[in-house]
Amino acid sequence: MTTAFSEHDNARGFSSPSATLRHRHILDLDDFGRDEIELVFKTGDAMLEVLGRKIKQVPTLRGKTIANFFIEPSTRTRSSFELAAKHLGASTISLDTAKSSMLKGESFISTLHTLQNLGADTIVIRHPQAGAPYLAAREIKSSILNAGDGWHAHPSQSLLDLYTIRQRLGNLEGLKVTIVGDIKHSRVARSNIWGMSTMGIKITLCAPYTLLPRHLDGFVSNSHLAPIVVTTNIEKALKGADVIMLLRLQRERQESGLLPSIREYVRLYQLTEQRLSLAKPGALVLHPGPINEDIEITPEIAYGTQSAIDKQISNGVAIRMALLYLITGGNHAE
Amino acid sequence: MSEKILMTSGDIKRTLLRIAHEIVERNRGTEDLVLIGIQTRGVPLAERLAGMIREFEEIAVTAGTLDIGLYRDDVSTNNLRPIIHDSDIPIDITGKQIILVDDVLYTGRSIRAAMDALMDTGRPKSIQLAVLIDRGHRELPIRADYTGKNIPTSQNEEIKIHFKEIEGKDEVIVTKRTQNP
Amino acid sequence: MSQALFIKGGCLVDPSRGINRIGNLLVLGDSIVYEGKGVPEMPQDTSILHASNMIVCPGFIDLHCHLREPGFENKETIATGIAAAARGGFSTICCMPNTDPPIDSSAIVEYVKRKAAQESSVHVLPVGCITRGRKGMELADMDELAKAGVIAFSDDGSSVTNSQLMCHAMDYSRDLGVPITSHCEDTTLSGNGIMHEGWVSAMLGLKGIPPAAEEIMLARDLILAELTHAKLHVAHVSTQGAVDLIRRAKEKGLLVTAEVTPHHLTLTEESVMGKQPFCLRQLRQHASNQEEKNLIPLIYNSNAKVNPPLRTAEDIEHLIIGLREGVIDAIATDHAPHTLADKNCDMDEAAFGISGFETALGCLMSLVHSNQLSISLLISKLTCEPAKVIGRESELGTLKEGSQANITIFDPDSEWEVDSQNFVSRGKNTPFDGYSLKGKVMATIVNGRIAYKDSSLPLPKPFSATKNKEKGEDKK
Numbered sequence: 001m002t003t004a005f006s007e008h009d010n011a012r013g014f015s016s017p018s019a020t021l022r023h024r025h026i027l028d029l030d031d032f033g034r035d036e037i038e039l040v041f042k043t044g045d046a047m048l049e050v051l052g053r054k055i056k057q058v059p060t061l062r063g064k065t066i067a068n069f070f071i072e073p074s075t076r077t078r079s080s081f082e083l084a085a086k087h088l089g090a091s092t093i094s095l096d097t098a099k100s101s102m103l104k105g106e107s108f109i110s111t112l113h114t115l116q117n118l119g120a121d122t123i124v125i126r127h128p129q130a131g132a133p134y135l136a137a138r139e140i141k142s143s144i145l146n147a148g149d150g151w152h153a154h155p156s157q158s159l160l161d162l163y164t165i166r167q168r169l170g171n172l173e174g175l176k177v178t179i180v181g182d183i184k185h186s187r188v189a190r191s192n193i194w195g196m197s198t199m200g201i202k203i204t205l206c207a208p209y210t211l212l213p214r215h216l217d218g219f220v221s222n223s224h225l226a227p228i229v230v231t232t233n234i235e236k237a238l239k240g241a242d243v244i245m246l247l248r249l250q251r252e253r254q255e256s257g258l259l260p261s262i263r264e265y266v267r268l269y270q271l272t273e274q275r276l277s278l279a280k281p282g283a284l285v286l287h288p289g290p291i292n293e294d295i296e297i298t299p300e301i302a303y304g305t306q307s308a309i310d311k312q313i314s315n316g317v318a319i320r321m322a323l324l325y326l327i328t329g330g331n332h333a334e
Numbered sequence: 335m336s337e338k339i340l341m342t343s344g345d346i347k348r349t350l351l352r353i354a355h356e357i358v359e360r361n362r363g364t365e366d367l368v369l370i371g372i373q374t375r376g377v378p379l380a381e382r383l384a385g386m387i388r389e390f391e392e393i394a395v396t397a398g399t400l401d402i403g404l405y406r407d408d409v410s411t412n413n414l415r416p417i418i419h420d421s422d423i424p425i426d427i428t429g430k431q432i433i434l435v436d437d438v439l440y441t442g443r444s445i446r447a448a449m450d451a452l453m454d455t456g457r458p459k460s461i462q463l464a465v466l467i468d469r470g471h472r473e474l475p476i477r478a479d480y481t482g483k484n485i486p487t488s489q490n491e492e493i494k495i496h497f498k499e500i501e502g503k504d505e506v507i508v509t510k511r512t513q514n515p
Numbered sequence: 516m517s518q519a520l521f522i523k524g525g526c527l528v529d530p531s532r533g534i535n536r537i538g539n540l541l542v543l544g545d546s547i548v549y550e551g552k553g554v555p556e557m558p559q560d561t562s563i564l565h566a567s568n569m570i571v572c573p574g575f576i577d578l579h580c581h582l583r584e585p586g587f588e589n590k591e592t593i594a595t596g597i598a599a600a601a602r603g604g605f606s607t608i609c610c611m612p613n614t615d616p617p618i619d620s621s622a623i624v625e626y627v628k629r630k631a632a633q634e635s636s637v638h639v640l641p642v643g644c645i646t647r648g649r650k651g652m653e654l655a656d657m658d659e660l661a662k663a664g665v666i667a668f669s670d671d672g673s674s675v676t677n678s679q680l681m682c683h684a685m686d687y688s689r690d691l692g693v694p695i696t697s698h699c700e701d702t703t704l705s706g707n708g709i710m711h712e713g714w715v716s717a718m719l720g721l722k723g724i725p726p727a728a729e730e731i732m733l734a735r736d737l738i739l740a741e742l743t744h745a746k747l748h749v750a751h752v753s754t755q756g757a758v759d760l761i762r763r764a765k766e767k768g769l770l771v772t773a774e775v776t777p778h779h780l781t782l783t784e785e786s787v788m789g790k791q792p793f794c795l796r797q798l799r800q801h802a803s804n805q806e807e808k809n810l811i812p813l814i815y816n817s818n819a820k821v822n823p824p825l826r827t828a829e830d831i832e833h834l835i836i837g838l839r840e841g842v843i844d845a846i847a848t849d850h851a852p853h854t855l856a857d858k859n860c861d862m863d864e865a866a867f868g869i870s871g872f873e874t875a876l877g878c879l880m881s882l883v884h885s886n887q888l889s890i891s892l893l894i895s896k897l898t899c900e901p902a903k904v905i906g907r908e909s910e911l912g913t914l915k916e917g918s919q920a921n922i923t924i925f926d927p928d929s930e931w932e933v934d935s936q937n938f939v940s941r942g943k944n945t946p947f948d949g950y951s952l953k954g955k956v957m958a959t960i961v962n963g964r965i966a967y968k969d970s971s972l973p974l975p976k977p978f979s980a981t982k983n984k985e986k987g988e989d990k991k
Contacts, residue, residue, distance in 0.1 A: 046421070150721075215716070218714025
């Protein structure tokens with residue numbers, strides 16, 4: 001037999017069984033294969049096509065319930081997930097709580113159980129503490145999608161970053177990406193280290209030592225990742241970069257003494273026209289948002305031609321639709 | 335597993351040519367005609383039909399592709415989620431006469447999904463259905479406007495269509511699954 | 516009451532006198548009356564306990580545990596803590612004063628002692644607070660506490676951050692003959708840290724506690740000990756740098772002693788991501804009947820959250836060298852039981868601590884089985900050495916004839932699987948859950964009475980009855 005297409009109506013599209021998502025939760029990209037990331041991209045393409053229509057809704061997840069459980073303020077990521085779920089025809093529940101208002105201990109877990117019992121097939125979690133989505137995945141049966149946990153991971157952001165780069169530059173393999181900013185406290189940076197390494201991207205990290213995690217070298221070598229270049233000098237870091245990714249600087253970093261002053265950070269690390277010219281001509285500029293204008297980046301660059309920051313936002317919805325589609329559905333519990 | 339060839343390359347060609355003529359005849363020409371192949375096995379058929387019409391009518395006919403993965407009704411009950419292929423409909427379908435093209439008509443669920451998918455992209459004047467094989471066992475009130483061949487089958491038989499473009503050879507095969515595999 | 520127990524044919528290991536040989540022990544009442552190769556004369560009703568292929572040693576002494584009562588009885592009570600200690604082979608335990616109210620007055624000392632006495636089992640020796648209410652503001656009534664019987668002073672759980680106050684505490688303690696046990700942590704460096712600052716914390720995005728946080732405070736306390744000539748005992752040493760600092764202090768002749776925990780000797784930072792070192796064999800990923808749970812690797816394992824944090828393989832190496840060289844005097848469990856709710860939450864909220872009594876011997880024996888420690892050295896760190904730290908070496912930690920009959924009997928080769936649900940401690944919080952340990956406590960004897968006996972060990976039979984039975988069988 002030469003063909004894998006058997007039962008016509010029931011077999012459509014199940015063309016290559018290897019290209020399925022092996023995860024029922026999306027917690028981080030550390031265990032994502034290249035084929036899985038490609039699958040997310042391919043599904044994202046289809047979702048982008050839906051987003052280009054007049055009627056931006058498909059009935060794919062009709063009858064499914066997706067809960068957004070955000071224990072940290074985030075209007076952007078939450079709206080992106082909410083819209084993604086609605087475009088796919090799912091019902092949504094949104095729960096925003098400040099951690100300070102939650103009772104110690106029980107409350108996170110008991111809320112998860114409540115959401116599960118309300119029928120949530122997938123729970124999108126944003127939590128201020130690294131690892132909370134893992135606890136959730138061990139605790140309940142719904143699929144868990146990590147929408148950012150503390151300093152640890154933000155897989156959907158990394159996937160949309162990679163998708164945006166692929167959209168603008170084509171092949172990812174061999175590209176040089178420079179990430180500038182608060183690496184130490186950045187879940188975006190951590191997820192991108194995994195995702196980019198898997199896709200064969202060469203990573204350079206650039207920040208003052210106070211904003212770089214200690215023992216980064218041990219992390220890279222013990223995880224069998226390709227070497228990562230680390231430098232405190234932005235000029236060096238930008239030389240020959242295909243993509244420049246800036247991270248948001250939280251003002252409390254200065255307050256807690258990690259930076260002498262915002263002024264000094266701007267002088268040393270802001271992406272200016274002059275610095276941008278050190279990168280490859282036409283290098284792409286990314287920022288996970290929200291931008292502190294005049295801190296990480298000048299507004300001229302942020303809204304200029306080399307910036308793909310707007311694209312990141314629209315691609316974000318497509319990628320989140322793809323992720324929800326790929327993990328929601330099926331009767332996992334049985 | 336036993337296997338039988340139902341249609342040869344020549345049979346397929348003759349059948350498609352007949353369908354192409356029927357389409358033009360029923361629609362009184364090719365005005366507003368758009369052929370849309372359902373991903374993935376309807377795509378080569380739609381292209382061939384468009385090519386044939388182009389040849390004997392000497393006029394270009396629009397062909398497109400449609401993926402129905404997002405409209406399937408078994409996404410929520412099946413652990414395997416279909417891979418979404420590209421949909422490529424080069425023009426606005428509003429007001430057009432759409433010929434949906436697929437290889438095998440079986441339960442009718444794919445066609446139902448395809449119609450939903452089409453309606454979300456515009457408001458066609460009409461939708462007609464062309465299939466190479468109708469094997470029966472419909473679960474929905476759907477019938478084909480153009481049928482290549484009716485092949486009554488039992489549930490444990492499989493119809494396989496090979497395409498030159500994909501498998502390197504045109505043929506239609508029926509295989510019978512043996513009981514107690 | 517002349518209860519008599521004859522422990523026959525075990526391997527007697529008594530490092531206090533350099534003994535390591537097959538022999539017998541006779542216990543009469545609450546003391547050891549015979550220790551040797553022969554069979555002494557014994558009363559008619561003597562029970563006999565066969566201990567061949569087992570190690571018979573002085574009862575273990577734990578310098579550092581948390582019994583949680585009064586105040587946190589949902590985590591542990593004195594009764595359950597004592598039962599767990601006995602199961603772990605401990606005949607004497609020193610409980611830390613971070614209770615509610617804390618042990619900062621003779622009344623609370625009396626309360627703990629009375630509660631412990633009710634169990635008439637393991638000896639409980641309370642540790643008193645250094646500062647009133649453990650608040651770090653003013654000294655507790657140290658003389659009153661010493662007279663009430665505390666064996667050390669400690670604000671364990673926190674450091675006394677005010678150096679002036681710590682200096683006063685050390686000065687004041689000199690008169691009392693009781694050491695100050697220091698929990699060394701510079702909280703400005705450890706902050707809200709959760710685990711060791713290393714590659715795992717860098718990867719998991721968890722706030723790290725650098726070794727410097729421990730070493731800086733340790734250095735301060737050693738300097739103060741040198742200044743005051745006070746007796747200083749260093750709690751739960753976890754870093755290579757700390758071992759070096761203590762070594763130097765001992766070389767200078769300071770009155771300093773130190774302890775290390777079983778978990779700091781066997782587990783590394785990688786435990787937080789659910790990985791275990793080679794010398795421990797993993798049987799189950801996680802104690803759970805739900806297959807679902809096993810699909811999620813046990814990273815962010817809050818049961819591996821402990822203060823000081825689990826460090827690196829290199830630190831373990833130096834802690835073991837420290838034990839061998841005598842830089843570290845004792846092994847103490849830092850048994851810190853918590854409820855499920857205290858641990859089943861995110862890493863930030865999860866409480867620090869490991870329920871350690873019942874796994875202590877099993878995981879320490881992995882060091883013996885992998886030839887990193889000799890059996891007699893290990894036993895010395897659990898018996899005579901800790902006895903010296905609290906100045907009780909004449910009565911505790913020895914099998915010498917005439918001494919109190921505190922005896923631990925264990926099978927060094929028995930393999931068993933850790934199942935926290937079977938702990939007698941209320942605290943089921945252990946990173947060893949689901950692991951296979953080799954080395955199992957078979958019996959713990961305190962004051963001549965059997966405080967714990969493993970179910971696989973036959974009940975001691977009266978000597979005469981055994982003889983008669985044997986005779987009877989001979990006739991058949």
